[in-house]
Every structure is written in structure tokens, then in C-alpha cells.
Amino acid sequence: MKIVYTDVLVIGGGLAGLRLAIGAKRRGHDAIILSLVPAKRSHSKAAQGGMQASLGNVAKGQGDNEDIHFEDTVRGSDWGADQEVVRMFVNTAPKAVRELAAWGVPWSRVRKGDRQVVINGQKVTITERDEAHGTVAQRDFGGTKKWRTCYVADATGHAMITAVADQAIADSIPVHERKEALALIHDGGRCLGAVVRDLTTGELLAYVAKATAIATGGAGRLYRSTTNAVICEGMGHAIALETGAAALGNMEAVQFHPTAIFPAGILVTEGCRGDGGLLKDAKGHRFMPDYEPEKKELASRDVVSRRMEEHIKKGNGAKSRFGEHLWLDITLLGEKHIHTNLREVWDICHYFLGVDPVKDFIAVRPAQHYTMGGVRTTPTGESPTLKGLFAAGEAACWDMHGFNRLGGNSVAETVVAGMIVGEFIADFCDRAENAATVPVGLVQEFVQREQAKLSAIVDRRSGEDPSTLKLEMQDLMTSCVGIFRTGAELEKAVDGLQKLLARSRNVGVKSSAPGPNPELVTAYRVQKMIKLALTIAYGASVRTESRGAHFRSDFPRRNDAEWLKRTLATWKGDSDTLPTLDYEPLDVKRMELPPGWRGYGAKDYIDHPETPARAALVEGAKATAADRFALQQSLMPYEHLLPPVLRGRNERIDEPF
Amino acid sequence: MADGQALRKLTIRILRYNPRVPGDVPRLQDYEIEEADGMTLFIALNDIRDRLDGSIAFDFVCRAGICGSCAMMIDGRPGLACRTLTKNLGAVITLAPLPVFELVADLSVDTGKWMRGMSERLEAWVHVKQGEIDLKRIEDRMDPDLAEEIFELDRCIECGCCVAGCGTARMRDDFVGAVGLNKIARFRLDPRDTRTDEDFYELVGDDDGVFGCMSLLACHDVCPKQLPLQTQIAFLRRKMVKQGTLG
Numbered sequence: 047m048k049i050v051y052t053d054v055l056v057i058g059g060g061l062a063g064l065r066l067a068i069g070a071k072r073r074g075h076d077a078i079i080l081s082l083v084p085a086k087r088s089h090s091k092a093a094q095g096g097m098q099a100s101l102g103n104v105a106k107g108q109g110d111n112e113d114i115h116f117e118d119t120v121r122g123s124d125w126g127a128d129q130e131v132v133r134m135f136v137n138t139a140p141k142a143v144r145e146l147a148a149w150g151v152p153w154s155r156v157r158k159g160d161r162q163v164v165i166n167g168q169k170v171t172i173t174e175r176d177e178a179h180g181t182v183a184q185r186d187f188g189g190t191k192k193w194r195t196c197y198v199a200d201a202t203g204h205a206m207i208t209a210v211a212d213q214a215i216a217d218s219i220p221v222h223e224r225k226e227a228l229a230l231i232h233d234g235g236r237c238l239g240a241v242v243r244d245l246t247t248g249e250l251l252a253y254v255a256k257a258t259a260i261a262t263g264g265a266g267r268l269y270r271s272t273t274n275a276v277i278c279e280g281m282g283h284a285i286a287l288e289t290g291a292a293a294l295g296n297m298e299a300v301q302f303h304p305t306a307i308f309p310a311g312i313l314v315t316e317g318c319r320g321d322g323g324l325l326k327d328a329k330g331h332r333f334m335p336d337y338e339p340e341k342k343e344l345a346s347r348d349v350v351s352r353r354m355e356e357h358i359k360k361g362n363g364a365k366s367r368f369g370e371h372l373w374l375d376i377t378l379l380g381e382k383h384i385h386t387n388l389r390e391v392w393d394i395c396h397y398f399l400g401v402d403p404v405k406d407f408i409a410v411r412p413a414q415h416y417t418m419g420g421v422r423t424t425p426t427g428e429s430p431t432l433k434g435l436f437a438a439g440e441a442a443c444w445d446m447h448g449f450n451r452l453g454g455n456s457v458a459e460t461v462v463a464g465m466i467v468g469e470f471i472a473d474f475c476d477r478a479e480n481a482a483t484v485p486v487g488l489v490q491e492f493v494q495r496e497q498a499k500l501s502a503i504v505d506r507r508s509g510e511d512p513s514t515l516k517l518e519m520q521d522l523m524t525s526c527v528g529i530f531r532t533g534a535e536l537e538k539a540v541d542g543l544q545k546l547l548a549r550s551r552n553v554g555v556k557s558s559a560p561g562p563n564p565e566l567v568t569a570y571r572v573q574k575m576i577k578l579a580l581t582i583a584y585g586a587s588v589r590t591e592s593r594g595a596h597f598r599s600d601f602p603r604r605n606d607a608e609w610l611k612r613t614l615a616t617w618k619g620d621s622d623t624l625p626t627l628d629y630e631p632l633d634v635k636r637m638e639l640p641p642g643w644r645g646y647g648a649k650d651y652i653d654h655p656e657t658p659a660r661a662a663l664v665e666g667a668k669a670t671a672a673d674r675f676a677l678q679q680s681l682m683p684y685e686h687l688l689p690p691v692l693r694g695r696n697e698r699i700d701e702p703f
Numbered sequence: 704m705a706d707g708q709a710l711r712k713l714t715i716r717i718l719r720y721n722p723r724v725p726g727d728v729p730r731l732q733d734y735e736i737e738e739a740d741g742m743t744l745f746i747a748l749n750d751i752r753d754r755l756d757g758s759i760a761f762d763f764v765c766r767a768g769i770c771g772s773c774a775m776m777i778d779g780r781p782g783l784a785c786r787t788l789t790k791n792l793g794a795v796i797t798l799a800p801l802p803v804f805e806l807v808a809d810l811s812v813d814t815g816k817w818m819r820g821m822s823e824r825l826e827a828w829v830h831v832k833q834g835e836i837d838l839k840r841i842e843d844r845m846d847p848d849l850a851e852e853i854f855e856l857d858r859c860i861e862c863g864c865c866v867a868g869c870g871t872a873r874m875r876d877d878f879v880g881a882v883g884l885n886k887i888a889r890f891r892l893d894p895r896d897t898r899t900d901e902d903f904y905e906l907v908g909d910d911d912g913v914f915g916c917m918s919l920l921a922c923h924d925v926c927p928k929q930l931p932l933q934t935q936i937a938f939l940r941r942k943m944v945k946q947g948t949l950g
Contacts, residue, residue, distance in 0.1 A: 085815075215827070221819070275764045277764055513754075694839050
């Protein structure tokens with residue numbers, strides 16, 4: 047048995063994993079990154095439109111600050127987020143952009159003087175300040191009060207991961223590519239590494255570490271139609287769930303992005319709408335103002351996706367041989383803008399749709415896009431129930447997105463969480479009591495168990511076909527656990543998934559060839575994916591309210607009185623057929639922003655009994671506070687939660703030091 | 704394909720070889736599939752793997768032309784499989800793994816190892832000025848045009864097409880390829896990188912670097928991101944000649 051030792055084992059080579067490893071390494075701890083693919087090919091790469099950080103450089107971002115970013119994020123989450131974590135995030139986001147700027151990210155920059163932009167379908171001239179010339183620029187995005195999304199054309203994730211992966215190379219951090227973690231090694235209370243399959247040779251290895259971090263991104267491939275890369279199958283979520291100790295938070299919160307190209311499901315950025323693009327129906331009518339007069343195309347993603355599907359249901363969709371869709375019109379932005387700032391969008395339209403978005407509308411329909419749920423952690427990024435296990439980025443439920451993430455907040459979270467959790471992992475490794483003694487017997491037991499599972503699949507030549515199981519699961523999720531959900535459909539999904547789970551325990555493969563064996567990969571992953579699908583479907587069936595992206599047609603109101611709480615799912619025993627659900631209440635009395643109307647979407651919700659008192663207290667504090675910093679401090683102090691190196695205010699042109 | 708036109712039967716001819724199977728020999732294997740509207744090689748290969756043969760190895764990640772995973776030889780030319788539409792190809796499509804890179808199996812090659820090696824040798828990262836970056840302060844300003852010029856070269860996705868199409872790379876194991884030279888050109892442009900032409904000459908001023916290029920420039924023709932490799936290599940060579948002769 048081959049055992050690899052390290053201080054920090056990072057599972058996942060995307061932005062969160064890379065940044066976290068850099069943080070730990072710079073504090074003197076060895077880190078190894080495991081990645082299914084070369085790090086720069088991770089799904090972080092696909093982030094197009096940008097990263098939110100309240101720099102306030104552009105004219106339409108003037109006056110922006112952490113407070114406004116905080117409120118936008120909490121409203122976006124439909125009050126599902128942990129507000130302390132949101133505060134940690136918004137205060138660190140500007141620092142993250144500035145760090146990346148120093149590391150070489152070619153952020154698009156502000157150009158002084160007049161420029162023409164499109165706002166609400168109209169050409170408008172904006173004058174950028176002289177003193178902002180050359181600073182990092184921001185564009186508009188959905189659900190934000192200010193232009194806050196920093197970007198590199200529409201290849202922001204690409205530029206970010208290129209710079210961060212290059213820094214990891216500079217820091218001599220090994221990335222063990224084509225390696226997949228199959229199981230976490232743990233004794234029920236302490237995580238000590240992972241059993242890993244080499245995807246080139248097929249052999250199993252054990253990695254033993256003081257701290258193990260899951261940074262494996264989302265689980266979009268549980269659905270048939272998703273913008274996610276093919277590797278986003280939720281394996282990090284699944285191995286945490288299978289410990290029986292770590293919990294997954296809010297798995298029923300699944301985001302659908304309004305503008306996936308139809309039918310391929312490839313994303314075109316929210317920046318299209320942020321920069322002035324419009325949604326139109328079969329008749330060419332711009333319909334969003336009819337539904338959302340305040341934010342129109344730029345309401346939050348959950349709201350826009352629902353409105354689009356609602357509009358299609360009313361018979362307004364454009365028809366094609368693949369089904370119905372709507373149109374995204376960016377022709378009004380002009381050729382130069384598209385070729386400079388929406389270049390990737392042009393490429394995608396050209397190669398996959400055969401259209402030129404300078405002249406033609408783009409066929410779009412919502413598709414699964416983001417997994418708000420993830421490995422539940424404390425603000426330090428550590429699992430509260432499995433010591434030594436950390437998580438960051440989309441794979442984590444940290445929890446700054448609650449039930450709906452704002453566009454531009456996910457790549458931002460990857461690097462911000464990487465910075466913050468990287469420091470806490472280093473602290474963890476610094477503590478003498480956390481030195482990992484290698485329990486050889488335990489490691490051996492875990493490796494043997496995984497080997498036995500794989501052998502059983504390979505030996506079962508006439509078992510269930512892995513691809514068929516996967517397709518059936520994806521179809522169930524897409525048809526019954528989508529944008530609009532009902533009790534009856536969710537029950538059907540849970541029932542169907544339980545049957546698939548039983549069948550998946552009898553999965554077999556035709557090929558026993560050594561080496562990569564892609565069929566075997568599908569087989570062992572599909573067993574895990576069905577469990578994850580069940581945590582989503584079951585969590586959704588129990589949550590009898592609508593919040594953020596979780597919309598129940600039979601319970602259309604947000605119900606703070608009963609459901610202002612986070613779902614925690616665990617999978618207690620191997621033979622279980624459902625996750626065990628627990629709930630963690632959110633404390634209104636400690637909220638800086640008590641629950642209310644989001645500013646878009648439904649105005650109708652059921653208040654928590656403590657909300658009016660807390661809201662009155664917050665209003666009172668606003669009237670008496672000396673400045674915004676004092677007000678914030680009085681309502682919900684959070685700075686002590688940040689690592690000392692990341693504390694402190696952020697300088698802006700309008701808030702000089 | 705226009706609506707109503709009959710869909711073709713396609714033969715996907717794949718170069719199969721799994722070096723981990725004892726006695727396996729490279730061979731061409733044909734798969735017959737029915738073409739679908741808007742079919743890409745991503746869709747075609749997954750269709751084959753799901754229905755006909757689960758054992759074929761190939762690499763896709765983003766399937767949107769962004770990540771660079773799926774470069775392969777498509778009818779003899781390096782390209783990204785995910786964004787190649789079958790309708791633009793003949794009824795027999797021949798697929799082979801990229802040359803130069805280590806073979807994993809079938810259409811899957813280890814570009815990651817090659818790229819990491821190149822990056823380490825060329826120190827392909829921004830060499831930041833000494834001293835801590837003050838993250839609380841307003842970022843250093845950069846001319847917007849310069850930021851765009853850097854981004855233009857920063858768009859490389861390390862897919863390996865330029866290396867697979869390169870004559871020198873077939874002869875010299877340590878040639879850094881257009882991908883490496885483009886990176887040096889990118890860091891030269893970047894005022895945040897403290898290195899000078901003297902430093903860059905140490906990295907690429909030899910036959911494994913810019914002087915190994917024979918100017919065949921297939922790299923330029925096959926780059927899926929249309930990077931301006933021809934001008935960048937020519938420009939870099941001129942600068943390196945200057946550095947090497949006048950130093």
C-alpha cells in the first residue's frame with residue numbers, strides 16, 4: 047500500500063483549492079493538491095462575467111462599499127445566508143481583487159472620460175473620473191445596487207485561475223493530476239486524509255494529512271441540463287456525506303442560470319444583461335419589465351429564471367425542434383463592445399449555435415448552474431462535526447449564499463474563502479495537538495474497503511449499466527426537482543431515486559481493462575451521485591416553503607416563522623436509503639439585516655416572530671450611530687472572526703486613508 | 704445542417720491503444736453513429752461511450768471551448784473536439800491523440816505534466832516586486848490599453864495544439880513551444896513582472912527556446928484561440944537577438 051504524507055491535503059485544483067494551498071504553504075505547511083484534471087482546466091475557468099468586490103472605481107459604482115455588498119448578498123440569499131460570514135466575505139473581496147491584480151490578472155481597467163453604455167435599453171453617456179483612470183473597472187450584474195463586478199473581458203475565471211495556478215507553481219506546490227478521492231479516511235471524529243484512485247493507472251493510494259480540505263466545486267451534473275463542466279459531479283460533497291459524520295447544508299438550494307444557450311446548456315454570462323442585453327420572447331417583446339418593474343432583466347437569477355419559465359408556460363416561448371426557448375438580445379451593445387468585452391460569448395455563439403450575436407438573437411433557456419449547498423462548515427471553514435475536515439468554495443456551505451447566490455459572488459468566494467480558510471488551516475496545523483499520528487490499521491482498512499467496492503463492480507459483469515442509471519437520475523432531477531417544485535413531484539423524485547439507489551448497488555461494467563477504465567469511473571460515481579440527488583430531492587420535499595432558488599408552487603411564500611433554518615443532511619449508514627435531516631436555526635436577534643422584502647420577486651412572506659423587534663432595534667441604531675463602521679460594529683461585530691492578516695478597512699478613491 | 708435534410712451515418716474512426724493492457728497494439732476502430740443536428744465531437748464521443756463502447760478514454764471538461772482539455776488530432780489536424788461540429792467534416796472522421804505528449808490511453812494524453820514542466824523551466828509566473836503587497840490600499844493603476852494587450856496574450860488555454868502542430872517539438876524534447884514563447888511575450892509586456900530581457904534571454908535565448916523555432920508556424924494556424932503567435936515569436940526573436948548580440 048502506497049501512502050503519501052503531507053500537512054494539508056487539498057482535494058480539488060480549482061481557484062478555492064489553489065488559493066487555500068498557497069495560504070497554507072506560505073505559512074510553512076506542505077500542501078498537496080489532488081485534481082481530476084490539470085488545475086487550469088478546472089471549472090473555475092468557466093466563470094465569465096466577473097467577481098464582485100466593492101471597489102467603487104467606476105462612476106456607476108461610486109459610493110459602493112462593504113455595507114451595500116453585504117445587503118445585496120443577504121437579500122440575494124433570501125435571508126438564508128450566515129450574515130457573519132457574508133461580512134467576512136465582503137470585507138475581504140476588495141483585498142482579493144488587489145492581490146490578484148498584483149499577481150498578474152489583467153483586470154479590465156477604467157478609462158477616463160466619456161463612454162457610451164446601454165442601460166435599460168437606452169444608450170447613455172457615462173463620464174469616468176480622471177482619478178479613477180487605470181484602476182480596476184466594474185460592470186453591472188443582477189441583484190446589485192451598484193456596479194461592482196470586476197472583470198477581465200468575459201474570461202474572468204480563466205484569467206484568475208491562470209494567475210493563481212501560476213503562483214502555486216511558483217510556490218512549488220505539487221498538483222497531483224488525474225487523481226480522484228474515493229473516500230475520506232476518518233475514525234468518526236477526526237479526518238486524516240483520503241483514499242485516492244489514480245485515474246491513469248487505476249491503482250489506489252492513501253494520502254494521510256493533518257488537515258484535509260474539500261474544494262471540489264459543484265454538483266451540476268446531477269441534472270441533465272446544466273452549465274457545469276462534465277467533472278462537476280459532486281464527488282467532494284459525496285465523500286463528505288459518506289463519512290456519516292460531516293453534514294451537507296442546504297442541498298435543496300440549487301441555482302438555475304437564466305441564460306444557458308439552448309439546447310447545449312453552455313453558459314453565456316450574466317454580463318450580457320449587466321452590459322445592457324435584453325430578454326425577449328417569440329414575438330420579440332421585452333417581457334421582464336412586465337414582471338419585475340424594479341430590476342427587470344437584472345433581478346436575481348432565481349427570480350429571472352422563474353419569470354422566464356413562467357413566460358414560456360404562458361405560450362410565449364420561441365419554438366424549435368428541441369423544444370421552447372427565449373431570446374437574449376445583445377445586438378444593441380454594438381460590434382466593438384461584443385468583440386472586446388463579450389468575446390467568449392461571441393465564440394460560443396459562433397461555434398455552438400452558428401449565429402453572430404452582433405446581428406442575431408441568442409437562443410437561451412435556464413439550466414442548472416450552481417450548488418448553494420455543500421459541506422457545512424464554521425466561519426473558519428472547518429466541519430463542526432468532523433475535526434480536520436475543511437471545505438471552501440462551491441463545495442462548502444460556509445454559508446454566504448443561503449438559498450440563492452448573486453452573480454459574481456462565486457469566483458469571489460473561491461479566492462476569498464481560499465485566503466481565509468487557508469489561514470485557519472495553517473493555524474490548525476500549527477497546533478501541536480493536531481499532529482497526525484498515522485493509524486496504519488485504519489488507513490489499511492479504508493483502502494481495502496474501497497478496493498473491495500471497486501472489485502465488486504468490476505466482477506459484476508451483468509450488473510446495472512452505469513450510464514443508464516446516470517441518465518435516469520439526471521432525467522428525474524431535471525423533470526421533478528427543477529425550478530418549480532411541488533410536493534407530488536418531489537415525492538415521485540424521492541421514490542424514483544430510492545429505486546435507482548437500490549439498483550446502483552448492483553452496478554457492473556463490461557470492461558475490466560487496467561488503467562483509466564472510464565466505465566468503472568461512471569459506475570462508482572453514479573452510486574455517490576444518486577445519494578446526493580436524494581439529499582436534494584428529500585430536503586426539497588420536506589421544506590414546505592419557497593426561499594431563493596427553492597420554489598414550491600404548493601408553498602409559494604417564504605416562511606420565516608417555520609423555515610428560517612438551514613437544512614443539515616447526513617448519511618448515517620451504508621445501507622440507508624435516505625439522508626437524515628436536521629435543522630440549524632438562524633438567529634434573527636443577531637442579524638444585522640433582519641428579514642424583509644428583497645427588492646425584487648414576491649413581496650409576500652411570513653415573518654419570523656422576532657423580526658419586528660429586531661428591525662426596530664436596527665432602525666434605532668441607524669439613527670444614532672456615528673458612522674457606518676460604528677453602526678456595523680454595534681449591530682453585528684465580526685472582525686474578530688477574520689484571520690488577523692485579513693482584518694482592516696479597504697481604501698477607495700472616495701474613502702482615502 | 705438545414706432542417707429537413709437527411710441526417711448522415713457517420714463513421715468515427717478512433718486510434719485505440721491502452722499502454723497498460725499487456726500485448727495491446729495501436730489500431731483503428733470504427734464506430735457507426737447517426738448524426739444529430741448540431742452534433743459536436745463531444746456529443747458524438749459520449750454517444751459512442753454511453754451506447755457502444757464504455758472503454759474509450761478521452762478528456763472533456765468544460766465542453767465549451769474554454770478549458771483546453773479535449774485537443775486531439777481531428778482528421779490529422781490538432782483541434783478542440785468539443786467545439787468541432789460534425790457537419791463541417793466528412794462522413795468518416797478520424798480521431799487520434801495529440802502527438803508529443805505522453806499517452807494515457809486512446810485519445811487521452813497528459814498535457815498537464817508537459818505544461819507544468821514548461822512553466823517551471825520558464826518560471827512562467829509574474830515575478831512580483833520584493834516586499835509585501837498592501838491589500839488594503841488602492842491597486843496600482845494600469846493603462847487600460849496595456850491591460851487589454853496583456854489579456855490578448857493571457858488568453859492561452861494550454862491545450863497543446865500548437866505543440867502538436869510544431870515541427871521543432873517533434874525533434875527537440877525540450878522545446879518550449881509556441882505556448883511557452885507566448886508566455887514569455889506576455890510577461891515581457893507586464894510591468895508587474897520585474898524581469899528584464901537579460902533574464903528572459905537566459906530562459907529562451909537558445910535552441911530550446913525562441914531560436915529553435917523554424918518559422919513553419921503551424922502553431923499560428925491551429926491555435927483555437929487565434930493567439931497572434933506569428934508576430935509574438937518574430938518580435939521575441941528580434942528582442943532576444945538584440946539582447947544576445949548587444950547584451
